[in-house]
Amino acid sequence: MAESEYYKKGTEIRRQLMGSATADKMAKTVYDDPMMQKFGDYAREAVFGMLWSRPGLDLKTKALICVISDTAQARWPELAIHLRMARNTGWTEDELSEALMHLCGYIGLPSVREAMLTAKEVFHEMRNEK
Known part of the structure; x- marks a missing residue:
């Protein structure tokens, strides 16, 4: 794929x-075959290059929106990725756990429980990386 400006920005x-470490790891594991590489290239250009770079909201807010969306839709692998992004944009573990707790009254305890278990794993991994 030719690297457009959106691809580079993405x-x-x-x-x-x-x-960097997570992005490199995903490139070597998730996007290591032609089919997934096509998907990854598209996501990098369209989602990260075009959507995440739009003005109006900062990256921190966009990351929290993804955490909430993933939790509401029970998208646990994506939630793990977005929780990492949220932490990397400045959200604390406590703030994220409170955001998840707030969802108990809106989407229900089972989804929030799974989200909290995912967060527990991601936060543990990230603390061990430092």
Whole structure:
């Protein structure tokens, strides 16, 4: 794929949000075959390059929106990625757990419980990386 300006911008934003080590690990594991590489290239250009770079909301707010959306839709693997992004944009573990707790009254305890278990794993991983 030719690297458009959006692709380059998406690469930069993705690394900023995920952290270099996680972005590199995903490139070697998730996006290591032609089919997934096509998907990854599209996501990098369209989602990270075009959507995440839009003005109006900062990256921190956008990351929290993704955490809430993933929790509401029971998208646990995506939630793990977005929780990492949220932490990397400045949300604390306590703030994120409170945001998840707030969802108890709106989407229900089972989804929030799974989200909290996912957060527990992600936060543990991130503390051990430092």
